[in-house]
Amino acid sequence: MTLQAVIFDMDGVLVDSEGFWAKAELDVFSSYGVEVTEELAAQTKYMTTKEVTEFWYERFPWENLDVVSVEQKVISKVIEYIQSEDCTMSGVQEFIKNLKTKNYKIGLATNAPLQVADAVLEKLQIRNLFDTVHSSEFELYGKPHPAVYLTSAKDLGISPEYCIAIEDSRSGLRAAKDAGMKTIVFTNNDHNIKFDIADYTLSNFQEVSLAVLE
Incomplete structure (x- = not known):
């Protein structure tokens, strides 16, 4: 793949x-x-x-x-x-910048309204790094339904099988899986979080190598 x-x-x-x-x-x-x-x-x-x-x-x-x-x-x-509030996940901006330098397309797929997504991207100053930003508010169903992921892949012009989703919940992982994507569960260093449904686990954004994706 x-x-x-x-x-x-x-x-x-x-x-x-x-x-x-x-x-x-x-x-x-x-x-x-x-x-x-x-x-x-x-x-x-x-x-x-x-x-x-x-x-x-x-x-x-x-x-x-x-x-x-x-x-x-x-x-x-x-x-x-x-x-x-100080709520930025440590290292996430650098992680996304690194993905861009490797020419990956970058998407955001959230159940939250677009207004909130815009506020987050503005706070993190990473709006320009995203090729698509999509909210379930524009779909009939939110996650765990796969719609928000299917539309995101379509907007990126990339088949779901060539996409990987980074999620922190079973509901989100289910949505990405049902859309036909590979999945990473992000645990934010919480070792109690284990989802057998995820293909990979990512503890934090600071120590991760892009080799995990490749």
Whole structure:
């Protein structure tokens, strides 16, 4: 297999931002009278923002469901945290720059809205390194459905079998696998994370050699 493209997930891979989503959910949905419990919040971890809003509304209906404006409040909070907190995954910019020098195509495939992806790429100052940036908000289904990966490969003009996806969750790995891609699970040095579904494991971006891809 000649690898031609590397497609990154965003939350938990480019930035350590998953805690931001939990905080934003708690702030916004609590203000609508939702009882945000850890147990229920765990079920929303890998949903799209639209799915999360509908999830809480079904359980704690508030007056005048306006998914778009409630969702936007969550998104704005997350962007606020990304802009103000130190959340960049160590070494990730250099890793991507190295991939570019080797002429790999670079993609981003995320369940998060494009607004958040734009904020992340601006914060990391790596927007120019990406050949495509795609969000599940433009698909009928988010991950674990493969749509966001299939569209990303199409946008790159590269068949999925020549793409490898870097993910940190089972749901994301499943999406990339079902799209026909090879997968790397990024653990951020957490040795308890093990996914037999992944083809390779990447602990961090500082110590990795590009030979792992080749």
